[in-house]
Amino acid sequence: xxxxxxxxxxxxxxxxxxxxxxxxxxxxxxxxxxxxxxxxxxxxxxxxxxxxxxxxxxxxxxxxxxxxxxxxxxxxxxxxxxxxxxxxxxxxxxxxxxxxxxxxxxxxxxxxxxxxxxxxxxxxxxxxxxxxxxxxxxxxxxxxxxxxxxxxxxxxxxxxxxxxxxxxxxxxxxxxxxxxxxxxxxxxxxxxxxxxxxxxxxxxxxxxxxxxxxxxxxxxxxxxxxxxxx
Amino acid sequence: xxxxxxxxxxxxxxxxxxxxxxxxxxxxxxxxxxxxxxxxxxxxxxxxxxxxxxxxxxxxxxxxxxxxxxxxxxxxxxxxxxxxxxxxxxxxxxxxxxxxxxxxxxxxxxxxxxxxxxxxxxxxxxxxxxxxxxxxxxxxxxxxxxxxxxxxxxxxxxxxxxxxxxxxxxxxxxxxxxxxxxxxxxxxxxxxxxxxxxxxxxxxxxxxxxxxxxxxxxxxxxxxxxxxxx
DNA sequence: CCAAAAGTGTTGCACCTACACCCATGT
DNA sequence: ACATGGGTGTAGGTGCAACACTTTTGG
Numbered sequence: 359x360x361x362x363x364x365x366x367x368x369x370x371x372x373x374x375x376x377x378x379x380x381x382x383x384x385x386x387x388x389x390x391x392x393x394x395x396x397x398x399x400x401x402x403x404x405x406x407x408x409x410x411x412x413x414x415x416x417x418x419x420x421x422x423x424x425x426x427x428x429x430x431x432x433x434x435x436x437x438x439x440x441x442x443x444x445x446x447x448x449x450x451x452x453x454x455x456x457x458x459x460x461x462x463x464x465x466x467x468x469x470x471x472x473x474x475x476x477x478x479x480x481x482x483x484x485x486x487x488x489x490x491x492x493x494x495x496x497x498x499x500x501x502x503x504x505x506x507x508x509x510x511x512x513x514x515x516x517x518x519x520x521x522x523x524x525x526x527x528x529x530x531x532x533x534x535x536x537x538x539x540x541x542x543x544x545x546x547x548x549x550x551x552x553x554x555x556x557x558x559x560x561x562x563x564x565x566x567x568x569x570x571x572x573x574x575x576x577x578x579x580x581x582x583x584x585x586x587x588x
Numbered sequence: 589x590x591x592x593x594x595x596x597x598x599x600x601x602x603x604x605x606x607x608x609x610x611x612x613x614x615x616x617x618x619x620x621x622x623x624x625x626x627x628x629x630x631x632x633x634x635x636x637x638x639x640x641x642x643x644x645x646x647x648x649x650x651x652x653x654x655x656x657x658x659x660x661x662x663x664x665x666x667x668x669x670x671x672x673x674x675x676x677x678x679x680x681x682x683x684x685x686x687x688x689x690x691x692x693x694x695x696x697x698x699x700x701x702x703x704x705x706x707x708x709x710x711x712x713x714x715x716x717x718x719x720x721x722x723x724x725x726x727x728x729x730x731x732x733x734x735x736x737x738x739x740x741x742x743x744x745x746x747x748x749x750x751x752x753x754x755x756x757x758x759x760x761x762x763x764x765x766x767x768x769x770x771x772x773x774x775x776x777x778x779x780x781x782x783x784x785x786x787x788x789x790x791x792x793x794x795x796x797x798x799x800x801x802x803x804x805x806x807x808x809x810x811x812x813x814x815x816x817x818x
Numbered sequence: 819c820c821a822a823a824a825g826t827g828t829t830g831c832a833c834c835t836a837c838a839c840c841c842a843t844g845t
Numbered sequence: 846a847c848a849t850g851g852g853t854g855t856a857g858g859t860g861c862a863a864c865a866c867t868t869t870t871g872g
Binding site: 365366367368369410412413414415416419437439440441442443444450452454 | 595596597598599640642643644645646649667669670671672673674680682684
């Protein structure tokens with residue numbers, strides 16, 4: 359209960375924001391990184407983030423710093439963990455880290471518009487460069503959480519546009535989880551799940567047209583039944 | 589990336605530490621609370637905690653402040669969440685909150701020894717008074733996490749002494765989860781789980797003696813199969 | 819007609835639940 | 846002997862995985 363008045367402790371907020379993007383003819387899970395323009399770690403890639411202001415809450419700070427550094431607004435945002443080892447930065451910084459999801463159709467739009475600076479670049483989470491501070495470790499943990507949570511919830515929904523086919527949704531799950539899913543079992547699982555609403559529209563291609571679905575806005579994507587075990 | 593220099597932001601660390609204790613002839617889940625001796629909320633009960641020092645990590649701070657305020661050393665400690673709403677305290681405080689488990693046989697020992705102050709009192713988590721700050725909300729969340737995690741891991745282990753019978757372990761789970769478990773199914777589940785090692789000792793009573801088990805120190809209590817669904 | 823993806827049906831396994839039943843001890 | 850909890854056996858249900866099969870389009 360005694361106040362320590364030695365070196366000041368600063369609070370930063372960073373965000374690992376995922377999206378699924380096409381890369382070399384296949385979909386991969388990617389995150390935007392910001393190239394640092396000052397020490398420490400000048401020139402290295404780092405997570406988007408910034409200092410917490412005294413007038414804003416943690417969630418607000420995550421959204422603000424994400425917008426300021428990358429021009430992006432997440433479709434899903436959740437606190438991940440707080441990192442506070444004394445040696446993670448030359449000065450004492452506690453980072454409250456968030457993880458987020460961005461609909462794939464909004465990546466380009468948001469990137470094109472606004473004041474998205476040139477020192478932002480999307481990176482494949484499975485092929486990251488060495489990052490500033492302990493950000494590699496942070497990303498690893500965020501990926502683990504995303505994969506984990508994808509298994510027992512429907513958050514992957516937040517990675518797709520409003521309308522989508524079951525194959526598209528399955529593709530997202532396959533990209534996130536990193537393995538193939540059985541189309542018929544996937545269908546049954548999600549059709550009985552209340553989270554999806556079938557429309558009367560169909561998407562054409564060189565094959566039988568696929569029914570288009572929407573999300574059921576009344577259902578919380580966070581906690582639904584399991585999708586597939588392991 | 590701009591440093592905000594308005595009101596200073598302070599970082600506190602608090603811990604919700606659970607133990608199972610006998611109360612009115614039955615076991616209940618309890619946590620120690622500390623009576624505040626200064627404003628804000630002078631006289632109200634609050635979670636044990638204190639200010640983060642610039643020379644210590646978050647985990648260390650949780651252990652230190654827990655020891656300083658209650659004299660307790662947890663058998664399990666895990667970060668819960670960081671709370672940082674602007675209105676949760678008259679001054680701006682970000683609280684990194686931990687949740688912890690304490691073996692039931694160490695509660696009295698630790699309470700008796702050391703310098704455990706008189707303004708610490710154990711409270712039934714299902715009958716808490718109004719707490720200082722947003723601590724009621726924090727405890728609710730910690731209880732939810734504990735119950736949740738107890739369902740798919742073996743952390744309840746950390747609430748018992750080294751040696752115990754299956755009935756005692758089942759009792760802990762029943763207290764934590766708040767419902768009865770089938771003795772035979774519970775036995776099968778845990779006997780096949782690698783986490784328990786049978787000894788050749790038995791505990792007597794007015795019935796058939798029960799075999800005493802130990803934990804398998806090689807197994808991480810955090811991630812094991814499900815115990816019982818919902 | 820063929821390829822390709824949409825969509826349906828069925829079977830088997832793994833696991834969990836419920837409950838019947840036997841075992842070993844103290845009183 | 847008997848009450849009490851320790852411990853075993855077993856049948857039923859649920860849910861998912863695997864995979865065979867039918868349907869509907871474009872070329």
